[in-house]
Each structure stands twice: as C-alpha cells, then as structure tokens.
Amino acid sequence: MDKQTITIYDVAREANVSMATVSRVVNGNQNVKPVTRKKVLEVIERLDYRPNAVARGLASKKTTTVGVIIPDISNVYFSSLARGIDDVATMYKYNIILANSDGDDVKEINVLNTLFAKQVDGVIFMGHRITDRIRAEFSRSRTPIVLAGSIDPDEQVGSVNIDYKQATKDAINLLAKNGNKKIAFLTGALLDPINGQARLQGYREALEENGIEYNEGLVFESHYSFEEGLKITERVKTSGATAAFVVNDDLAVGLLDGLLDLGVKVPSEFEIVTSNNSQITNMVRPRLTSVSQPLYDLGAVAMRLLTKMMNHEEIEEKNIILPFGIDEKDSTK
C-alpha cells in the first residue's frame, strides 16, 4: 500500500534491538536506556518509520478514535457541537469518525453498528429522539456513549444538555412581562423529548405562572427550516398571537421574514424569542432575541466526559447540565 512499508521489525533489525524496545521508545515508555532510545530514534528517523495505527489498534484494543453520530453536519446547530467535540478530541489525541443520520432511526442503528465494528473507543450521539431500538443497541456494547444536546429520559448513558424547560420558561416570562397575552409556541416534532416534554412543559408552566390560559391553538408543530417558518407565518398571525417562542433559529428567521413581508412590525407589533442564538440571529434585522446555548461547550464537555469514561476515571455526574442565558436583542421590546 505505501511505497514499501517500513515496520517496527525493520527498525529493530537496523538498530540491533528487539521489537519490544522499539515499541517502548515509540510509546514513550521510560524503561529504555537513553543511549538505546537515541539509537532507535535515529533509525526511525533514517528509515522514516511510521507506526501503523491499525496494527496497534488490533494489538492494544484501542483505536484512539471515537464515533460521532449527528443528524446533519450542514446544520449550524450541530456543526457547532461537532467543532467543540473535535477540538477536545484532538486535545486528548483522539480522532472522530463523523456520520450523518438525518435523525433516521434505521440509519442511526446502521452507523452505530459500523462504528462498533470499527472498534471506536467511544461514541457521541446527537439525535432528536432516542428510540427503544437505539437504546437497545446502546446496551449491547460496553463502549461508552455520551449524548450531546439530546435528551434520553432513561439516562442510561452520559449526556450534556442545558435545562431546556427552564430556558423556555425564562423566554416565556420575558414575553409575558412585555404584556403579551397570546404567545405562540413554534416547534419541530412534539414527539422529540426536548420539545414535547422539556420545552412544552416549560411553556405551559410559565403561562400558568403568568396567569395566562394554555391554548392548544397557539402551539404550532413544524419543521426546522427557514422555508417552513415563512410558510407558517400566516397561520401564526391568524391565531391572534402577538409573540412567539421558537425552538429553532432557521424557523424563527422564517417567521421573522414572513412577518416583515406581511408588513408586521417587529417587535412593536410582534415579538420573537428564538432558541439557539446562532450567528444568524445577529445578521437579520431586527436581530433576534434568543436563549443562548453554549453549543461549542456542549460538544466540548460531552467529549471531555467521554474521555473520562474511556479512561475509567471517576465521574461525578454523567448527566451534565450546562448554563444558558437569554440574549435580549431587537425582536423583543
């Protein structure tokens, strides 16, 4: 495959030492006399020897590779997480195998299995919904797994999230304080635990605390996209809502543009709070007020947690909650 592979054996022969000794110097084992080490290092340099990580993986049962299953890397929300994951992975000398699942159950299972086949040392999983089938696959293997920005009520594996329920409550409170009585809730699939459970519950609780009655007609189930936001605008407006909490930035921008196109003034006539505070929220005019999630950190902390699990380190808490904020900008009064 390579020009002509130089193996550890070649180095050993040239340096007049055993393979074991070469292996020791390559792996930084201290039990090597400095003179020997120097000699070996010279030969390695001279022959341009590069250790074969596959052979190493087979012999040591460690691949220094972790799998990352992600719905869609071209979505900023996930790519921000991914960047945090990769940076910490690199820091700890791991590489990541990245695989898109489109949130599809079958794809998730397939890719999880090929990752296991490739003997990854750990897996970071992002998905809207943890199905029973996936959960079953999780428990089939001993490979450590961490969810990032994804909730599993079961809490079998590690996870890193924010308190979506409280974040939603804070957002709704802001909107209620500003005098809104009819606050729409724009979400993706309500089947997803983050939406259907955490956020929707936060929405309902906040309404109640503000003396506003819950009205199903103000809950809109849509998809995470700009176009869907544009499309749903009419219905939202017709509902009589004067404000909306949106779970996704693309969707929120769609709503914003839809409203502006209709001649509705934001925020004077309609207020919007979105959820991810991605850069797009600063690029549109008016800039969108948003829950601010530490996306990069969500990924970074998830990977850090995974390294601990892979090293069998003591873990204080395997279901981590990171702080969030509310970034008030121009789409709220």
Add this chain to the structure above:
Amino acid sequence: MDKQTITIYDVAREANVSMATVSRVVNGNQNVKPVTRKKVLEVIERLDYRPNAVARGLASKKTTTVGVIIPDISNVYFSSLARGIDDVATMYKYNIILANSDGDDVKEINVLNTLFAKQVDGVIFMGHRITDRIRAEFSRSRTPIVLAGSIDPDEQVGSVNIDYKQATKDAINLLAKNGNKKIAFLTGALLDPINGQARLQGYREALEENGIEYNEGLVFESHYSFEEGLKITERVKTSGATAAFVVNDDLAVGLLDGLLDLGVKVPSEFEIVTSNNSQITNMVRPRLTSVSQPLYDLGAVAMRLLTKMMNHEEIEEKNIILPFGIDEKDSTK
C-alpha cells in the same frame, strides 16, 4: 473490550467449517455451497458475531475509511461540502474521519500524518492555500488525495472546483452593466490562490472589458466573518464605491448590515454580489445576489472521484470543474 468478543474462529468451530469459509460468507464470496452458507449464517446470527473491522483492515490493508481535512466544520461553506462528501462516502461504504485544521499549516500536516498512520484509504483536503510543506506530505504517500473547493496550481492531486475566475467576471459584468464605475472587491487573504489569483484576475479582466480602470484602493483584504464585514463598511463607503463583489457570504452580510445601519439603501444606492449563495443570502433583507456554487456537489463529486482513485478505476479528468450560476436577487438592481 466488548462483552466477550465472538471471533471468526468461534463461528468456524460452531459451524464445523474453517475460518476461511466463514470469511467467505461474510465477504459475500460466491464460492460457497448454499447449504454451507446457510449453516454459517445461522451460527453468525445465533452467536451475534460482528466482524472486527480493525483486524480486517490489518489483514486486507483496506480500512474503508477516508480522511477529511477541513478548515472549520462550523462554517456553512465547509459543512455543506462535508455533507456531500459523507453522503457519497456512505453510498460507497466508507466512513470519514473528520479533522479541523483552521487552515493552519502545522495542524494540516499533523493531522494528515495521523490520518496516514490510521491507514485511511484516501484523503479529501480542503484548505485555502496548499503550501509546499503540505504538498511534500502529499507526495510522501501513495494514498489518493482530492482537493475540494480548494485550488493547487500544481495540480498534483485530484481536485473539484468551479471556475472562480469566470464566476467573478460574470459578477463584475453584472455590476458594471448596472452602471457602476467604482466596484469594490472584498476578499479574504489575497495569498490564497482562489482569491489572489483566480478571483482577483477575473475582477481585473472584467473591469478592463468594461472599460473601467483598475484601482487598488477598491480592493479590500479582510477576513471571512460577519464582524469584519461590519467593520470594513465605513472604509468601503469612503472609497466611493457604489457596488461590491464579496468573496464570502458572512463578510457580505456584514457589509450589508453595515450599510443599512448607515442608512445606505441597497440596492438603489449600493449593490452587492456575494459568492456562496448559502441560505443566509435568502434570510437577510434585501436578499443577496450571489454566485451560486454547488457546494454539496463539490463535496459529493470530490468523494466520487476519490472512490475511483481508490479503486484504481480509469479517470478521465482528475481536475474537475463544476458549473456555477449567478442568482440574481434583491441586492442588485
């Protein structure tokens, strides 16, 4: 590592056949009597045998894994390419090891070497600039390499791009036809061949063809970010330019917002054409006219080319140019 690994040997024993036969059925080799195959398959099912891809990789010298070096996955331009790459990779049963380089020479070299160490079957490289050092690393190995959305004047390895020079000419022509005499050129590092050579040249040629004199004062070297766009607005306006061609969408949106904040009307008082037509160009108001690059396809085609190289298939042309367009929207008259 796993619960207790079932190996090919266990299957062979249980099925009363040799390892070779099990290997054959696992790999779909036709030289197996149907009865035997059935028997083996049953045992595989019963024992829940999963082939170890690392062992396979060592024995066969194929890992069905390709490395992807990317400046920053959290940037939509690159993550779009990455998505195209992964989809085609999946289609051909490859996985991708994704590594961020920040466009940094040293990181690029490091990660390239660890990818080689991990015996990837091929590499897709994205970077603003192919340095001599990287080029040297490329030629050290026989592993096939393809550049995606990245130019190397050397053309030693495969590549997939659009005709950046012509795209720029088309954009400038549009602006010139609209009556602009002072057209700014907003770019990232001019050292990058795509900017400093292809695009700048296209800019100059188009100016000349339109009888406009080239003026260095209208060329702005900046960075690929929204904030930089905001910052540079004042200078661009002061230059007397009435239009700008921008090489990056974030930068273009920064300029747009900067102008709007200054009370400048777009497009009536100032026209903008940007370069990547990412979704953000449709989200801002006015929507940005842009060169449209088939980002996903750039990645997809690059990966397809790589599969051909990995399979030693006949390759008609290893430096591929994909078509582009000009998507006229609301930031031009």
Add this chain to the structure above:
DNA sequence: TTGAAAGCGCTAACAT
C-alpha cells in the same frame, strides 16, 4: 467448494 496456514504490524506479558 473447502481447509490449512502464513502473515498483516504491533503490544504485552513474561523472562532474563
């Protein structure tokens, strides 16, 4: 159609 056996390149006891 099937099996035997030699690696693939390295790590990790175990000895010395």
Add this chain to the structure above:
DNA sequence: ATGTTAGCGCTTTCAA
C-alpha cells in the same frame, strides 16, 4: 533495561 514470544481477528494464497 531488554528480549522472546504469543497473540489481536482477520484475509489470502496455496493445496486439496
């Protein structure tokens, strides 16, 4: 401090 020697789990000639 260094060497010997089994493997790791699979593919792949080569024979039969």
